[in-house]
Amino acid sequence: MAGILAKVAAILAAAAGTVLLTTGWSVPGDPSGTQRFVFTTHSTAATPFFRAVATGVFRATGTAQATSNAPTAPLKATFPDGTLLITQVSAGRQSRAINTTTCAVAFTETGARFMVASGTGKYKGISGKGTATLKFTGRLPKLGNGKCNESATPIAGTTTSFIDVSGPVTLP
Numbered sequence: 001m002a003g004i005l006a007k008v009a010a011i012l013a014a015a016a017g018t019v020l021l022t023t024g025w026s027v028p029g030d031p032s033g034t035q036r037f038v039f040t041t042h043s044t045a046a047t048p049f050f051r052a053v054a055t056g057v058f059r060a061t062g063t064a065q066a067t068s069n070a071p072t073a074p075l076k077a078t079f080p081d082g083t084l085l086i087t088q089v090s091a092g093r094q095s096r097a098i099n100t101t102t103c104a105v106a107f108t109e110t111g112a113r114f115m116v117a118s119g120t121g122k123y124k125g126i127s128g129k130g131t132a133t134l135k136f137t138g139r140l141p142k143l144g145n146g147k148c149n150e151s152a153t154p155i156a157g158t159t160t161s162f163i164d165v166s167g168p169v170t171l172p
Contacts, residue, residue, distance in 0.1 A: 033057045035116070035128060036166035037077065037086070039064050044138070044153050048161070052077045057169055058122070074118075082121020086165065089113040092132070103140040103148035109133070114165050123171065130167020136160070 035057045039050035052064040060079035067073045067085070074087040092111035098104070112132045119126035138154030 031057065031171040033168065034166060035130070035169040036164070037064075038165075039075070039077075039161075039163040041161045042157070042159055043161075044156060044159050047073075050075075050161070050163070052079070054079065056166075057171060079123075082119055082123040084116055084120070084123045084126055085118040087115050087117070089115055089129070092134075098140070098148060098150070100148060103142055105136075105138055105140055105148075105154065107134075107136040114167070116167075116169055119171075125172035126169060128167055128169030130165050130169075132163060132165035134164075135162045 033056055036055050038053045041048045041050045043049065046069050047066045050064040052060075052062045054060045054062075054077070058081075060081065062077060062079035064075050064077040064086075067076050072088060074085040077084050077086060090113045092109045092113070094107070094109045096105070096107045098106075110133050112134065114130050114132055116126055116128040116130070136159070138159035140148045140150060141152050141155055143149050
C-alpha cells in the first residue's frame, strides 16, 4: 500500500499546484474577494492535465498541469485570458483507505495551504492564498493470489482526482 500511496501523494502534490471551484461571490469588477478553483482529472499520468474551473473574483474555464514531476511542483492554470501558478505552502491532514475485497483506494487531504501568484495576461499581479481539499479514488489491480497490488498504478478508467481550493485573492 505504501507504493500506491506514494504514487497518489505524488500525483496530488503535483496537482497541489492544482485547484478550485467557487463558493464565494464578489461584485462584478471588484478586484478582491473569494476565489475558488476546482481541478478534476481521470488520468493516472505523473503530471496529468486537469480541467480547471475558476469562480469568484473572475470566472473562467481552462486546463491546469504541474510544472514538473517534482512532488511540490506548482500547478500552472491556463485560462483564455492568461495563466497563474498555484503553489503548495503546507500539507494538510491526510487519510487513506483501501478496500481489500474490491481493491478500491481513496486518499483525502484537507486543510492544505496554497498561494496564488505569477499571473500573466489578465491575471498579471494576482496574489492570494487559500486552503484546499484533495481527493483521489481509484481501483488497484489484483495479484494472482487475489490480494490488491498496492505497488501498481491504479487501473486506467477507474481514477478520479479532485482538487478544491478557495481563498481571498487580489487582482491589481
